[in-house]
Amino acid sequence: MVYQKNDEDIMDRKKSNELELKEANLERSLIKTIRQRQPQFLGHICRHKSLEHLAVTGKIEGKGSTGFKILKSLNREEQTIIFRLRTGHNRLRKHKYIKLKIGESPICQCGQGSQSAEHILQQTCSNLATFRYLFWPELITLTKKLYGTTRDLTQTAEFAKATGLQI
Ligand SMILES: [Zn+2]
Numbered sequence: 001m002v003y004q005k006n007d008e009d010i011m012d013r014k015k016s017n018e019l020e021l022k023e024a025n026l027e028r029s030l031i032k033t034i035r036q037r038q039p040q041f042l043g044h045i046c047r048h049k050s051l052e053h054l055a056v057t058g059k060i061e062g063k064g065s066t067g068f069k070i071l072k073s074l075n076r077e078e079q080t081i082i083f084r085l086r087t088g089h090n091r092l093r094k095h096k097y098i099k100l101k102i103g104e105s106p107i108c109q110c111g112q113g114s115q116s117a118e119h120i121l122q123q124t125c126s127n128l129a130t131f132r133y134l135f136w137p138e139l140i141t142l143t144k145k146l147y148g149t150t151r152d153l154t155q156t157a158e159f160a161k162a163t164g165l166q167i
Helices: 002-057 066-072 076-087 093-098 117-121 126-135 142-147 150-163
Strands: none
Touching (some): 066 076, 076 117, 076 142, 076 150, 117 150, 142 150
16 A cells, blocks of 8 residues: 555656656746747837837827827727827828829818828818817917817817818
8 A cells, every 4th residue: 555655656746747747848948939939029019119119199298198098088989089199100192102002192172281290280281271270269279189088188189070170
């Protein structure tokens, strides 16, 4: 009995050693994969850092992290609009033409410049002058329209919806 018991113990120990070894190997291979992917991942983060970091957190140098909370306080549709306008990854003509190779030209229907977020939100798009005046009777900076308070951002999203443009 004693012998058998010891034998079982040895088997158990052997099994647990094998298991440990397997786990260790798995861990090693995971670490290896992570290390291999890290530079790629970091490269991606670095390349997209400025724009996307800004878009997600709303952080501009020296400013707090309230930007993220503000973006989160909007509804889903508004968040999407603001995010697209901030990053420039939107369905306005400039991005569609230059990045997505869709459409005949980046020029806005008004003929006065490339159709970008700045073009429609600020003073250059003559087609939207009335809308802009209705939403912002006074001049407001692009930064405030895209990175301001919840009220500012809601206003921008409402404006974008009112224009009927696909953002
Ligand atoms: Zn225009």
